[in-house]
Amino acid sequence: MKEQWIERIIEQAKDKYARTGVRLTTKRKRILKILLVSDIPLSAYEIADSYNNAFGESIPEMTVYRILNFFEQEHLSHKLSSTNKYVPCSHHSNSCTCEAPQFLICGKCQTAEEISISKAVMGELEKVALKAGYSLDESQLELKGLCNKCIGSEE
Amino acid sequence: MKEQWIERIIEQAKDKYARTGVRLTTKRKRILKILLVSDIPLSAYEIADSYNNAFGESIPEMTVYRILNFFEQEHLSHKLSSTNKYVPCSHHSNSCTCEAPQFLICGKCQTAEEISISKAVMGELEKVALKAGYSLDESQLELKGLCNKCIGSEE
DNA sequence: AAATGATATGTTATAACATATCATTTGGTT
DNA sequence: AACCAAATGATATGTTATAACATATCATTT
Ligand SMILES: [Zn+2]
Ligand SMILES: [Zn+2]
Ligand SMILES: [Zn+2]
Ligand SMILES: [Zn+2]
Numbered sequence: 001m002k003e004q005w006i007e008r009i010i011e012q013a014k015d016k017y018a019r020t021g022v023r024l025t026t027k028r029k030r031i032l033k034i035l036l037v038s039d040i041p042l043s044a045y046e047i048a049d050s051y052n053n054a055f056g057e058s059i060p061e062m063t064v065y066r067i068l069n070f071f072e073q074e075h076l077s078h079k080l081s082s083t084n085k086y087v088p089c090s091h092h093s094n095s096c097t098c099e100a101p102q103f104l105i106c107g108k109c110q111t112a113e114e115i116s117i118s119k120a121v122m123g124e125l126e127k128v129a130l131k132a133g134y135s136l137d138e139s140q141l142e143l144k145g146l147c148n149k150c151i152g153s154e155e
Numbered sequence: 156m157k158e159q160w161i162e163r164i165i166e167q168a169k170d171k172y173a174r175t176g177v178r179l180t181t182k183r184k185r186i187l188k189i190l191l192v193s194d195i196p197l198s199a200y201e202i203a204d205s206y207n208n209a210f211g212e213s214i215p216e217m218t219v220y221r222i223l224n225f226f227e228q229e230h231l232s233h234k235l236s237s238t239n240k241y242v243p244c245s246h247h248s249n250s251c252t253c254e255a256p257q258f259l260i261c262g263k264c265q266t267a268e269e270i271s272i273s274k275a276v277m278g279e280l281e282k283v284a285l286k287a288g289y290s291l292d293e294s295q296l297e298l299k300g301l302c303n304k305c306i307g308s309e310e
Numbered sequence: 311a312a313a314t315g316a317t318a319t320g321t322t323a324t325a326a327c328a329t330a331t332c333a334t335t336t337g338g339t340t
Numbered sequence: 341a342a343c344c345a346a347a348t349g350a351t352a353t354g355t356t357a358t359a360a361c362a363t364a365t366c367a368t369t370t
Binding site (some may be wrong): 007008081082099104107113115117118121124125128129132133134135138139140141142143144145146147148151 | 184196203226236237238259261262268270273284287288289290291292293294295296297299300301302303306308
């Protein structure tokens, strides 16, 4: 069940910080949850709105940005720079470093899916770059298109 | 010589619109030139500043944005969404449709180079997307890394 | 030459996105 | 309790972008 799945992700994150000074506070948990339950990427301001609606308590935008930055550091979320929106990281728990997050974004319904492009394909891109005199590093890919649902319902 | 090369690009653009109602006005020419002579991508506001400095005449930011939109339509420039900056299209004149522009961006000196990734490699990306249930369309790639110069001068 | 229409630009306001700075609160440690 | 670091609040400001409306410029038609 989705509810449990979300709780598990939060538990894992909590464990991760149990020993350090870092805290997974109520606000952080709530915002992580907002990202997790949303079907689509949200802007910082949409997150703040959602927070207000869900908890009848307003949160400053500044705090949202700070928490998003915290999430970015901790690999709990990502920013989509092509849309200025934020998504939870799908690489739950453990070992993901998310150095080069990769997304498929539907131009119609706005869903975004975090994928893992094979080393082989990424290697090809690196080769192309090298030929042009660049050595790639932390390249986030945001690929646009239409999801199957939206292709089906095309007018 | 760079100066002549720029003039040639502008001439080509002018020709392109000679018959249509669309005009390559002084402001558009100047802004295209600003983009062309800059070593690095510029923000809309930097373009406006540059315009003011170069021509001792101020231009409203709004106008800059409109001209950049015009350039985008006409495939004369592109926006880098990862940095909110603008670059001239390198596919001069003729046949480029630039449906999926591709860039290498140096994280140190900020240079950006427009490249052409082979159909084969792009095809691989499309395959990955299809497997995940997405059909790609107009995906701009912004690959980050270090250019050769900056790798050499690394501390 | 005057009227018209299309394209381009100016002007002002505001939306949307993001960071800087300093004060205060919170929660764990000694 | 006293202390300290982390987190949050509050306010101001910076940055990027569009909306809405008015005016200017230039080519075409009358
Ligand atoms: Zn991730
Ligand atoms: Zn869709
Ligand atoms: Zn191009
Ligand atoms: Zn460089």
